[in-house]
Amino acid sequence: MAEQKKQKNYEESDVQFRGIFWSGIGLFAVIGFSFLIIIGFFNFLENWQGKSSKPVSPLAELQQPPAGPRLQVDPELELIQFKVIEDSLVNTYGWIQKEAGVVRIPVDEAMKLMLQRGFPVRADFEERKTMSEKRGAH
Template identity: 25%
Template sequence: MADRQQEQSMHQPSGMNVRSVLWGGAAIAIGVMLAALVSYLLWNLWSAPSGAQLLGGPNTRLRPAVTPPVLESAPQIDRTQYFAEKQKKIGSWEWIDRQKGIARIPVEEAMRIMAARGQDGRSQKGQP
């Protein structure tokens, strides 16, 4: 029994005032409504009237007109031509720089030459 009295004395009494909590909640709700009302009124006050040009900075008239990009109606044709050109380059012979001895050769021929040279890519005769 002494333990029970000791436990009761350790707990603090419930002194919560419900009326104060309700008044505090009402004050917060009224504050939120007033803030929303003031925001709405300022928005209407500072916005441009209907039919008027929207507000802008001092350089609004100097802003250049930017044209949107022109979209292709059939990009498949351009894509096909692009890949055909690349395929032609992969399989053709052409001098890139004749004076330096740089040429474009077909991929199949380049792979055959590299396979003949071995894994390290050098000629088996010792020539580069």
């Protein structure tokens, strides 16, 4: 019978570090070259814009707000005021309709009361519960 060569199930040689090393060096060179090109391009655009733009008049800096009604003169202040009003509605006691006896209580207190008293149950809930138990449905 002819001799059969044994097949090896592993690499016989090591990884070629020289190729990996030069690939990494090439990658860093390309990244560095690209970085330098981009920096040069930005400097060119900055100088080009400075030369081509007209000098701004000192009066142009004093821009007037547009004529007509302003919807929000100071949005930050309006937001702060809105939050204060909403927080006072959520965290304080007060009347909603005094004639009808409807009051407002803080949310935390309302949650505590609901846990103490329990949530309301619909009137037909017990009837449905007994019907489903009779059918054997869960």
